[in-house]
Amino acid sequence: MASLKQLSAEKDLFASGHRACAGCAASIILRQVALVAGKNTVFVGATGCMEVVSTIFPYTSWKVPFLHNAFENSAATGSGIEATYRSLKKRGKITKKINVISFGGDGGTYDIGFQSLSGAMERRHDMLYLCYNNEAYMNTGIQRSSATPFGAHTTTSPAGTVIPGKQQFPKDLTEAIAAHDIPYVAQAAPHNWADFTKKVEKALTIEGPAFINILSPCPLGWVYPPHLSIKISKLAAETCFWPIYEVENGIHKINFKPKEKKPLLEWIKSQGRFRHLLSEKNKHIVEEAQKEVNRKWDRLLKMAEAKI
Amino acid sequence: MEKIIMAKTGNESMAEAMRQINPDVVAAYPITPATEVVQIFSSFVADGLVDTELVLAESEHSALSACVGAAAAGGRVMTSTASQGLALMHEVLFIAAGLRLPIVICEVNRSLSGPINIHCDHSDTMASRDSGWIQIYSENSQEAYDNTIQAMKIAEKAFLPAIVSVDAFIISHSMERLEVLPDNEVQKFIGEHKKPYDLLDVDNPITLGGLDLQDFFFEHKRGEIEAMKEAKPIIIEVGKEYGEKFGTTYGFxxxxxxxxxxxxxxxxxxxxxxxxxxxxxxxxxxxxxxxxxxxxxxxxxxxxxxxxxxxxxxxxxxxxxxxxxxxxxxxxxxxxxxxxxxxxxxxxxxxxxxxxxxxxxxxxxxxxxxxxxxxxxxxxxxxxxxxxxxxx
Known part of the structure; x- marks a missing residue:
């Protein structure tokens, strides 16, 4: 396991000069993943923010092989690369170990690419799928996804005079993928680089499919000043809104337990997308959201305790 | 050279050609009336008659997406589908052609819904005619077999994907006399796999499928259009060579x-x-x-x-x-x-x-x-x- 000091001495494989917004967490995430994965890695990116900001022809931020196919098929595309790798290895045409990492935002992963991801995981390709979850379709201008939090304002779940933001709780994709009984599933957040890079390393070491769902704060969509991305990421973990945990061979393990769980209201207050929830008439929404966070966190604690 | 005389359906003939080609990767999803092609090929894999990596995807969209990944990684790649399957692949057809990936689809011509129907017409491949794929239609099992072998070579020379099709049931399920070439002759004819790029060449990393805006998109499309034009002499040349070696010359x-x-x-x-x-x-x-x-x-x-x-x-x-x-x-x-x-x-x-x-x-x-x-x-x-x- 490389330390931050060691990693910082490595040459960046996701180069600067890309066109991501100031404060974008997803670009930090990709840079870290590329550093950990190293040069013998092929990346596949779904259509979305990160594909757009990193590949505008004739420029590229990728100093490793990179392929973009379409929106909903990053997992299937990666599975094809892995199949050729296995085939050529079997036929003695390739000897070195090469990693395959497919990634997508929550749009390309939770929603339109869900089937493709499920298929690739079930087929047990030796690959890592990474979801940078910024909780809405940010690339097209902040539309709701099935990862968007309860009550959040997006352009298709606007905080209106009658309906106050998104009316549904997000899909628990991490658990849905864990239900595929693959060897490794994890949730991470970019403020905790040590935890995250360790998880990437683990995912690439194990044989078979791995899935990492990493929260990716988005200043534009979540409406906060760009310099606060890492703080907001930390707050997501401290409020248990976004638990940091892993499921290794079916066993849940919590990687970060706050000494004292911070109230969800702190997280809600930190972002403009929840602004409308601070009014008296929407107080019940905050309460409901807190109740859901408690329920999920307690469930996770129980699973970790029971080692299931 | 001795040809082997067999009795085969259109589907069996295409599967036989696929066996002899022995691609690096086949990624497919079965669909009536092309199901047999995938089934027969799965038996070839299970019985060790090919050493292809078979990806049994969860949909045709994923099947062709996996083909794109597999071909971009430098593999020789084939798949098979029909009708709704080809329609579900539609988005990725254009991408495969735009990336100039020499994938071959063994296609069975079946009506597109609706209303739903499983029998023959050409609405499926005709709906894909502007996707940048070479299209070769077969009259019978023999042609389906010959065309599949030639399509692999044509695709890899033109760096364009190719569809070989047969009529649903009329050919796909009708038993006919088939002259099969010896395995080694097929391998010799198609030759070593020629790849447009190699994502697995990690020492020479490339970015593929990047965002291409107003300043370059048209030039890239223009190149693709030219490639389709240049495919014409390639098709003739391959058809002629096939005739010289195996007896039947093919043209447009x-x-x-x-x-x-x-x-x-x-x-x-x-x-x-x-x-x-x-x-x-x-x-x-x-x-x-x-x-x-x-x-x-x-x-x-x-x-x-x-x-x-x-x-x-x-x-x-x-x-x-x-x-x-x-x-x-x-x-x-x-x-x-x-x-x-x-x-x-x-x-x-x-x-x-x-x-x-x-x-x-x-x-x-x-x-x-x-x-x-x-x-x-x-x-x-x-x-x-x-x-x-x-x-x-």
Whole structure:
């Protein structure tokens, strides 16, 4: 396991000069993943923010092989690369170990690419799928996804005079993928680089499919000043809104337990997308959201305790 | 060289060609009536007759997406599908062609829903005709086999993907005599896999499929258009080489009794076989009729077609699809368009037939030839667009 000091001495494989917004967490995430994965890695990116900001022809931020196919098929595309790798290895045409990492935002992963991801995981390709979850379709201008939090304002779940933001709780994709009984599933957040890079390393070491769902704060969509991305990421973990945990061979393990769980209201207050929830008439929404966070966190604690 | 004589269906013939090609990767999703191709190939894998990596995807969209990944990683890649499956692949068809990946699809022509139907027409491949894939239609099992082997070579020379198709059930499920080449001869013919790029060459990293905006997109598309043009001599060259080595030469089309014909039917696929029988019988009666069978529809060999048809008086384009344009079918449009430049300007009519697998009978084809004769006598066309064998 490389330390931050060691990693910082490595040459960046996701180069600067890309066109991501100031404060974008997803670009930090990709840079870290590329550093950990190293040069013998092929990346596949779904259509979305990160594909757009990193590949505008004739420029590229990728100093490793990179392929973009379409929106909903990053997992299937990666599975094809892995199949050729296995085939050529079997036929003695390739000897070195090469990693395959497919990634997508929550749009390309939770929603339109869900089937493709499920298929690739079930087929047990030796690959890592990474979801940078910024909780809405940010690339097209902040539309709701099935990862968007309860009550959040997006352009298709606007905080209106009658309906106050998104009316549904997000899909628990991490658990849905864990239900595929693959060897490794994890949730991470970019403020905790040590935890995250360790998880990437683990995912690439194990044989078979791995899935990492990493929260990716988005200043534009979540409406906060760009310099606060890492703080907001930390707050997501401290409020248990976004638990940091892993499921290794079916066993849940919590990687970060706050000494004292911070109230969800702190997280809600930190972002403009929840602004409308601070009014008296929407107080019940905050309460409901807190109740859901408690329920999920307690469930996770129980699973970790029971080692299931 | 000794050919092996077998009895095989269209599906079995294509699967046999796939076995002999022994691709690096096959990623597929079974669909009626192409299911057998995937099934038979799965048995080849299970029995160790090929060492292909088989990816049994959860949909056709993922199957072709995996093919794109596999081919971009430097693999020789094939798949098989039909109808709704090809429609579900539609988005990725354009991407595979745009990335210039030489993937081959063994396709079975089946109607597109709705209403749902599992039988033959050409609505599926015709709906994909603008996707940048080479399209080769087969009359029978033998052609399906020969075309599959040639398509692999053509695709890798042109760096364009190719679809080889057969008519659902009529060919896909009919047992016919098949001459199979020895395995090593097929391998020799297709040669070492030629790859446009190699994502697994991690020492020389490339970015593929990046965002291409107003400043470069058009140039890249222009290159793709040129590649389709350049595929024409490649198809001829490969068809000729196939003939020299194995006995049957293939071109863009087949001319059957066309040399002195006054009246011609243009058809694709199995109907060409039925039409040949009708041509034979009408010739005996002294009618100067011929058949023009289109084998390669993409790239469209317009100059060659124009030259081949200029001397015909009246032509009927039989199409197993209607383009829903309210003005006839795709093949009709393109044939008519390429004869616009001709000085003789043959009269051309359109007969749409056989949608959803409705049989076409020799009697009906005979009727078409007779109508062509009447048109020549009267000097005018009664109906430009006709529907054959439908209750009106």
């Amino acid at each position: 089309f087949e001319e059957y009794m066309m040399e002195d014909a006054d009246f011609a039917i243009i058809a694709l696929g199995s109907t060409a076989g039925t039409t040949k029988v009708v041509v034979d019988s009408l010739r005996k009666k002294g009618m100067k009729v011929g058949l023009f069978k289109i084998r390669v529809f993409r790239p469209f060999p317009f100059e060659e077609i124009k030259k081949a048809l200029e001397h015909i008086k009246v032509i009927a384009v039989l199409d197993r699809v209607d383009g829903m344009s309210s003005f006839g079918s795709p093949v009709f449009h393109e044939i008519r368009s390429c004869l616009y430049e001709s000085e003789t300007k043959p009269v051309i009519t359109n007969y749409i037939y056989g949608l959803g697998g409705r049989d076409i009978f020799p009697k009906e084809i005979e009727g078409v030839y007779k109508e062509l004769e009447e048109i020549a006598e009267k000097g005018k066309v009664k109906n430009l667009i006709n529907y054959l064998g439908v209750r009106e």
